[in-house]
Amino acid sequence: MSGAGAQMEMARIAGGDLESSLRAGERSLHTEGDLRAGRRWFDTAYRAAQHRGDGEAMALAALGLGGLWVHEHRTSADAATVRVRQRHALSLADPASLPALRLRARLTGEEDYRNGGHSATLAMVAQARRAGDPVALAEALSLAHHCVLGPGHEALRRRLAQELIEVASISGRHGDLLMGLLWRTVDAFTEGDPHVERRLEELRALLARRDHLAVSFVLSAIEVMLSIRRGRLDEAETLAAACAARGAAAGDADAVGWYQAQLGTIRWYQGRAAELVPVLTELVGSPDLSAMDNSTFAGLAVAAASAGDRHLASAMLARLRGQDLADLPRSSTWLMSMYGVVETAHLLADTETSAQAYALLAPFAHLPVIVSLGVACLGSVRHCLGVASLTAGDLDRAVEHLRAAVQGNLAIGHRPAVVLSRARLGQALALRDGPRDEEAHRQLAFAAQDAEALGMTVPGGGGRGFTARPFSGRRTTAARCRRRGEQWVVELGGRTVVVDHSVGMRHLAELLANPGYEIPAADLASGPRDRDAESARESDQPVLDEAAKRTYKQRLSRLAEEIEEHEAMNDLERAAAVRAERDWLVAELTSAAGLGGRGRRLAGDDERARIAVGKAIRRALNRISEADPVLGGELRATVHTGLLCSYKPG
Numbered sequence: 001m002s003g004a005g006a007q008m009e010m011a012r013i014a015g016g017d018l019e020s021s022l023r024a025g026e027r028s029l030h031t032e033g034d035l036r037a038g039r040r041w042f043d044t045a046y047r048a049a050q051h052r053g054d055g056e057a058m059a060l061a062a063l064g065l066g067g068l069w070v071h072e073h074r075t076s077a078d079a080a081t082v083r084v085r086q087r088h089a090l091s092l093a094d095p096a097s098l099p100a101l102r103l104r105a106r107l108t109g110e111e112d113y114r115n116g117g118h119s120a121t122l123a124m125v126a127q128a129r130r131a132g133d134p135v136a137l138a139e140a141l142s143l144a145h146h147c148v149l150g151p152g153h154e155a156l157r158r159r160l161a162q163e164l165i166e167v168a169s170i171s172g173r174h175g176d177l178l179m180g181l182l183w184r185t186v187d188a189f190t191e192g193d194p195h196v197e198r199r200l201e202e203l204r205a206l207l208a209r210r211d212h213l214a215v216s217f218v219l220s221a222i223e224v225m226l227s228i229r230r231g232r233l234d235e236a237e238t239l240a241a242a243c244a245a246r247g248a249a250a251g252d253a254d255a256v257g258w259y260q261a262q263l264g265t266i267r268w269y270q271g272r273a274a275e276l277v278p279v280l281t282e283l284v285g286s287p288d289l290s291a292m293d294n295s296t297f298a299g300l301a302v303a304a305a306s307a308g309d310r311h312l313a314s315a316m317l318a319r320l321r322g323q324d325l326a327d328l329p330r331s332s333t334w335l336m337s338m339y340g341v342v343e344t345a346h347l348l349a350d351t352e353t354s355a356q357a358y359a360l361l362a363p364f365a366h367l368p369v370i371v372s373l374g375v376a377c378l379g380s381v382r383h384c385l386g387v388a389s390l391t392a393g394d395l396d397r398a399v400e401h402l403r404a405a406v407q408g409n410l411a412i413g414h415r416p417a418v419v420l421s422r423a424r425l426g427q428a429l430a431l432r433d434g435p436r437d438e439e440a441h442r443q444l445a446f447a448a449q450d451a452e453a454l455g456m457t458v459p460g461g462g463g464r465g466f467t468a469r470p471f472s473g474r475r476t477t478a479a480r481c482r483r484r485g486e487q488w489v490v491e492l493g494g495r496t497v498v499v500d501h502s503v504g505m506r507h508l509a510e511l512l513a514n515p516g517y518e519i520p521a522a523d524l525a526s527g528p529r530d531r532d533a534e535s536a537r538e539s540d541q542p543v544l545d546e547a548a549k550r551t552y553k554q555r556l557s558r559l560a561e562e563i564e565e566h567e568a569m570n571d572l573e574r575a576a577a578v579r580a581e582r583d584w585l586v587a588e589l590t591s592a593a594g595l596g597g598r599g600r601r602l603a604g605d606d607e608r609a610r611i612a613v614g615k616a617i618r619r620a621l622n623r624i625s626e627a628d629p630v631l632g633g634e635l636r637a638t639v640h641t642g643l644l645c646s647y648k649p650g
Helices: 003-014 018-032 035-052 055-065 076-092 098-115 119-131 134-147 154-171 174-190 196-209 213-229 233-250 255-270 273-283 295-306 310-321 334-348 351-364 381-392 395-411 415-433 438-454 503-512 521-526 533-538 546-568 572-591 603-627 629-638
Strands: 368-371 376-380 480-484 487-492 495-500 644-647
Touching: 018 035, 018 055, 018 174, 035 055, 055 076, 055 098, 076 098, 098 119, 098 134, 119 134, 134 154, 134 174, 154 174, 174 196, 174 213, 174 368, 196 213, 213 233, 213 255, 213 376, 213 415, 233 255, 255 273, 255 295, 255 376, 255 415, 273 295, 295 310, 295 334, 310 334, 334 351, 334 368, 334 376, 334 381, 351 381, 368 381, 376 381, 376 395, 376 415, 381 395, 381 415, 395 415, 415 438, 415 629, 438 603, 438 629, 480 503, 487 503, 487 629, 495 603, 495 629, 503 521, 503 603, 503 644, 521 603, 521 644, 603 629
Parallel strands: none
Antiparallel strands: 368 376, 480 487, 487 495
16 A cells, blocks of 8 residues: 555555554555554554553554564664653563564574673573474564674575575464565575575565565565676666666665666776775765664775775775774675775775784685675685785785685676786786796786776776885886887886877876876867877876867857857858857867867767777786786776776876
C-alpha cells in the first residue's frame, strides 16, 4: 500500500485501529521489505498503543521501529527517539515475555554494533535458543550476524547464517528466509567462495517469486559489484544509479553511501579518482553515514592524493590513523578503508603508515576487499600488501604479494583488479631486476593491453613511493618530449626513450610542454591551430595561441559584414545566428578561455574527446613503458586524463 491510500489508512489507524497498524507494519517490514512504510506504520502503532496504555503493543511497535538492519536511524535525534521508546516499552513489558526478549536482543545488538563488539549479542542468541521462539531467534541471529561483518569472523558468520535459514523454515516469515540466504550469499563473497554464484542464483530465484525491497536493494548492489568485476565500468555506473534509486524507494539509509562507494570504485579503475574530491568532501560530514563507516575518509584521502592535494590527503590519513591505526573499528567497510590508507600512503610516500597497514592487513591476505554487504570489490588483500611493500621499498616481498594478487583477482573474476595488480607487479619487477627484465615487460604489456580493452587508466601509475629511487629522490625536473622526423624523443631524469609518431604522442607532447596546466581534452583533440608547433613542444612555458586569437579577430570582421548582409536581405533569423556566433567569439577573446583561446564545446563533444584522447594517450604511454618500464611508470603517475588533461610532475 502506498500514496494516498496509505495516508488514509494511517489516518484511520490513528483513530484507534491499533491491531491493523501492527499487522501493516509487520507486512511492510518482513514481507515486503519496505523500510520506510514499516517505520510509518510502527510509529502510528506506537502512538496509538501509548494513548491506550497497552504495554505489549508498545513493545511490538517499538521493536518494529528498529527495522531489519542495525543502525537504521543515523541521526542522533532519530536514533535517540527510537532507543528511548524501546527502553520505555521494555520497562513496561513482562520481563519473561517474548516481546521483552526481542526488545532486549534489539537494544543489545544496537549497542554492540556501535561499540564494535558482538559478545553480548551472541549471549542474546543463546537466550533466544533457550526460549524456543523461532521469530525471536531469527531476529537475534540476524542482529548477531550484522555485528560480525568485519574480517576475522568468517566461520562464525557461516554458522549464524545457516542457523537462520533453518529457523526460517518454522518462523513462518518470508523475510527470515530471505535474510538467511542473503547473509549466506554475502558471506560467500567476503570469503572469495568459488561457488558464490550458486548462492546468488538461489536468492535471485526466491526474490523473483516474491519481491522484498530491502533484500533486492542489496542484491542490486551486488549486481553493480559484479559488473565492475567484469570490467563493464560504464554499465556498472548505470546500474549503480538504478541501485541507489531502489535503495531510496526502500527507505534504506545506506542508499547514498553505497552509491558513492560504487562510483568511487568505478572512478578509481578509470583513473579518475581526483574528480571525486568535491562530492566526497561534502559527504564525509553527512549524518546519514554509518557511525562505523570510515571508508569515506579513506576515499577522500585517495582522491585528494590523486589530485595532487597533499595537504587534504594527509589530513584525511591523519584522521583515519587517529591515535593508532589499529584502533580503526573492524566494521564491514574496514578493508575498504585500509585499501584507501595503503594507496594514499603509497602516493604520499608515507612509509610509516604503509608498514603499520601491512601488519594489520597481513592476517587477512587470503580475503578479497569486499565493501559492506557486497556493494563493491577492490580485489585481493594481497594487492594492498604488495603496494604497502612497494612503498616501504621491500621489492622481493612486493613481487611475492603482487604475483599472488594477480592470481587471487583472476580467481574471483575481477578484471580491473587484475590489470592494476599486473601493472604494479611489472613495475616492481622493473625496479628489482632492472628496466629490461623480460617478465616486467610481459606483465606491463598484459596490463596495458587489458587496460585498453576495458577503457581503464591504471590509477596512481607507477606511484610516488617506489618510483622515487630510480629517479634519485624527488621529481625535481619535468619530462621533455621533442619531435624528430616520424619519431618522438622522451627524456626524464637521464633516461631517454624513442617511439614512433602517433596521435597519442602528439597529445602527450602538448601536456609535457605545459607542466602543471590543465588542458581540455577537446582542445587536445582539435589539434594545433596555426602556430609554431615545434617551438611549443620545445618550450617550458604554457602555450598561448596568439595565431588563434588573430584568426578569431579576422572572423569577427567577416561576421560583422555577414550580419549587415543578412539584415539588408531581411533574413533576421540568419542574422541572429551570426550575431550569436559573434557574441561567442567576443566572450572567448575576453576570457581567454581554453588552450590558446580555443572555443568551448558541447558536453557530448567533450565526452567523446575525453574518451578518444584518453585512449590515445594511454596507447602512447604503453609504447613508452614497453621501451622503458621505469620512465613509463613515472609518466603514468604524473599524466592525468579526463575532461581536463594535465602533466603534474613533482
